Amino acid sequence: MNLALDNEARAILAGNDRGGYTVPTAGLYPYQWNWDSIFAAMGFAEHDRARAWAEIETLFSGQWPNGMVPHILFHKVDPSYFPGPDIWGGVGPLPSSGISQPPVAATFIRCLYEQDKALGAAHVRALIPRLTDWHRWFITWRGEGGAICVSHPWETGRDNAPDWDAPFAAIEPVGVEEYRRRDTTHVVEDERPRSYEYDRYLYLVKLGRESGWDEAHIKADSPFRVADPTMTFILLRANRDLLALAREFGAPTDEIEGWIAAIGAGAERLWNPEIGAYDCLDIRSGQHSGVISNASFLSWYGGLHDDRMLAHFERIRGLTRFGVPSADPGHPAYEPRRYWRGPVWAMMNWLIAMGLDEAGHGDLAEALRLNTGEMIATGGFAEYFDPRDGTPAGGRNFTWTAAVWLAWAS
Template sequence: MKNKAIAILDANWRNGYSVPSKNLYPYQWLWDSGFIAIGFAHYDMDKAEKEIETLLDAQWENGFIPHIVFHQLSDSYFPGPNFHRADLHPLSNKKYPSTGMTQPPVTGFTIEKIYQISKDKKASLNFIKRTIDKVFKNHEYFYNNRDPRNEGLVYIYHNWESGTDNSPLWDSIFETMNPPVYTFERRDTSHVNPEERPTQREYDHYLHIIDIAKSHNYDDAKIAEHSPFLVQDPLFNAMLIKSNHALINMYELIGGNESKIEQLKSWNAKSIASFNSKLYNKELKAYVHYDLRNERPIKLVSSSSFSPLYAGIPTKEQAAELIETMQSKFGGDSMYLLASFDPTSEKFNPKKYWRGPVWINLNWILYYGLQDYGYKDLAQQIKFDSIEILDKVGFYEYFDARKSEYKADSKGYGGSDFSWSAALYLDLINN
């Protein structure tokens, strides 16, 4: 399996960056690149560093990093650069066409993880020195442009920015919208089973939000004022806080940079306080999303609800409650950990993208988070469940959480030969 994982990563490498899956996702994705670089670090440090450097080369002048970088034209993915029109923003990157939205900011903890894995610390420290200020500038962008109330919690304006694209979390927001019906040709459903993907009507909502952002030239203040989708997401904010921690550690290693270290500590202090007062739901014993546009918490539990463990956000008491919720709703002998959405909910769909399947990247996040809080046995269970699923069906994009669904000829869902599944497998077996 290790050799297979390496072969997939090498096959998906495109001379400076990786594609997540050859036909389904033919470009460079932000958070994919972070996880992929961690996998590369275990056997090819040059590719690990290049993956991140290429991503950061697509950064905008204001620090923004887009969620897709369109390195070449491809007719196998919609919507492409001609729909997104990121060039409408005056500070967009002139070298690379991209989207005008971002993804969970994993780059900070990625570069720290690369350094931790590295056998040549001196060379890897030089890599950190080349990249860290760009990552800091990305974090500065978020707090300056995506936190209109100065709470330390940044907003996302599109479900694609969450990384959890079609989660039931967004259903109540889409119910407040009535977008036009778009005429376009889906490309994803020609590569994978349409039953595993978002519906055509869901795509109407997705495209409509992009059109609203385009109509304001991707201006963050205007988006905050006009976008029907405006959410404080615990997964997104936890990744930002974790990456802040990582930048503090790396700046302390480099030496100097006291003002940046103080700024990062200040951001985290405010963020964690707001996180626990606003996003922790005592009734559900879990972190929830907050719908900033409609001023209401989204009282649903998903794998994102537990991601703050990875960033050291919960108190010990909150962590214990999170574990209780995880085991009561997501556990049991018949289920692999961890479904992406609450299996006890009527909205749970074990085959459909982010509406229920297991995702290796969220499992990886939770594995490390549970370890940090001392829940070693549960961390090991998530690790072993992840490895067992991959051993049974291979390196797919996402997987059924129901153990009963795994037969001799079973396959995973979504894209095959999926890069981050292969990359994070390499990291898990090395720990």
Template sequence: MNQHIAEARRILAANDRGGYTVPTDRLYPFQWNWDSAFVAMGFALYDVERAYRELERLAEGQWADGMIPHIVFHQPSDTYFPGPAVWRTPNPVPTSGITQPPVFAIALRKLHEAGGDRARSLALYEAALRWHRWWYRARDPDGTGLVALLHPWESGSDNSPAWDVALARVPTTTATPVARKDTGHVSADMRPRDADYHRFIHLVDTYADCGWNPIRQWQKAPFKVADIQTTAILLKAGEDLEVLARRFDRPAEADEIAALNDRTRRAILAQWRPQLSRFVSRDLVSGADVEAATQAGFMPLLSLDLDRAIVEAIVAEMKVWSDGLKVAFPTTKPGTSAWEPKRYWRGPAWAIIDWLLIDGLMRNRQPAAAAALRRSAIAAIEAEGFAEYFDPVTGEGCGGLGFSWTAAAYMVLAEAESA
């Protein structure tokens, strides 16, 4: 075992809080939804039992309506804002009131295929299916095939330039005093700005006042974006759920999932913009395309078998974005007015985004582009450690350190590289 793999395992052990993993100590002291799904895939390489526990602990926070929230507050901590008292959710287990990209089912299939336990896989499949149905019911009530986010935090890409136009409509007034804790752990230059945070909390207040009822939230939401990245991840999750449904001899459920997948596949394809060489999200309040140049525009690689001309255009555009950078892949196009190479989701490279894009490039028969991106991510981590993300210009590790999903990503990417 090389020293970096050993260190990655040590980080996951250090961030273990009793069957679930915190992203990093103090900055993120609870269980985060998509973080845990990535972490479970890392554990699956060497400890399938522990990987199951990661998903099972996450599923403990599932709501009666099927939503799996973005944070499960298993135990108290005063190092993070907003905590349970701000969210005011009705769930018996303290959680946030919003969700995150549905990587859960993608992880579950990998666990099951790593020699998993059928009974445990089946229980988690049923949780994943309830959540999948929730996405289409609560976040695509008009049946478009694209699912909407009602809060930037639901994307996982909290302060992405993709939200700038839609978020500008959200007031900065809050009923809840904003008591940021994040900038006490990490430089403010690497975090969302104060105005962003006030808008984030305004949205939390708005939905808490709706009693977290999905129908009322949909009606009241001042922020409503059909996100191409989340929808692409949902489609990949749907593909994996369909495979599991057939393996578990659930033909009616498999057919139901397949029909949803077909609808979403067509909807994503309709969001391709050849003049931009990427896919776009849609602002459901204004009806306009979201043309901000972010990594989300390439994420449909993950879940679509694209025409060669589209793939070639995407790969060429991705090369333009990465040209001259020390670390790929940037989350905002370099040189644009929104580009900030150290500020969270406004430019830095993230190992888990690389992981998803690499899977998408491999799916679409681009092994050379995938290998180049994989080597870039591995080199960054080996040089700088398991940072939350990396400045793509300097290579500096930024944000939180000893980060769980970076450790998981390293193990997965290193295994692929050695293979």
């Protein structure tokens, strides 16, 4: 317990609250991000559950007719972020991006509901069909033999992870108009993706926008289609939680049961025998990424209790003072301060620990919780942290770090 940090965390949530939705942090990310909002809701739930439900409902107000829930909702244009709504050209009910993000929503909607069923029932009843439509969108447009793909690195939330290095090397970003990044006006360059990556991010956005965000076209033609543990394990878990809610509310369950079986089997496609670990599979080239990331350790969260990742977990734990690093420190691509190529992310730790705990590794889950709490107490409410010493990196006054502190790590 640390009352000063609890108060600071609550003040960060209040400061980033824009009325019905929360920005990850002012300046660097001035809009509503999909999975950030779900974590924000869990932070709010510690002192204001009605506000938590509002956060989620605002997110779903941006759901597209095809079921997709965008990764960014541009409620109010703010030039401090690039690329904005004009570059994305989203085709939903609100100005938005054209891709999605890891579907942690169903899992935390279930948690919120369990906290207060009387308050949550009406919200859950309304959200079940919306969640089902969204999950169907993933299965239809991102499914590859039960593994779940992304059409853009931003969809995984792990923007510049080394997993994208090989698929990006095959992309020539022709025709991207000149642009000016804003992220490096807020955060030092060494903690952000390189221009090489931004060129390709924007190239993929351009392809999507030019197709009118036609998913059939993107699935068939995009040069970037990578099956990823973040999406696969998170959607697998989300479907289990959606199924539990559907049962309780008398909603249809057959389709969801089918998805769980399909992804449960398809997850094996992400097993790379060469490194003995889950990693990414580039559908276009057929090659595995060969990198163990923090997403590789979401297998337990996904409900795969095979323990094949346990030895890697223990090994990596011994390499850094704070875990879990976003890339294996033993891999040549590891960069301890550069965003998703090494730093520790508190909300990823929460998901990993949830899975460890459920798989019977309560001791490891608790150790990770304490380690994360110490990291936040050392470095503050930063976007991410240097695994070597817990020094803060990226944005400050960060919503999901504050929320994870309140809901789990404190």
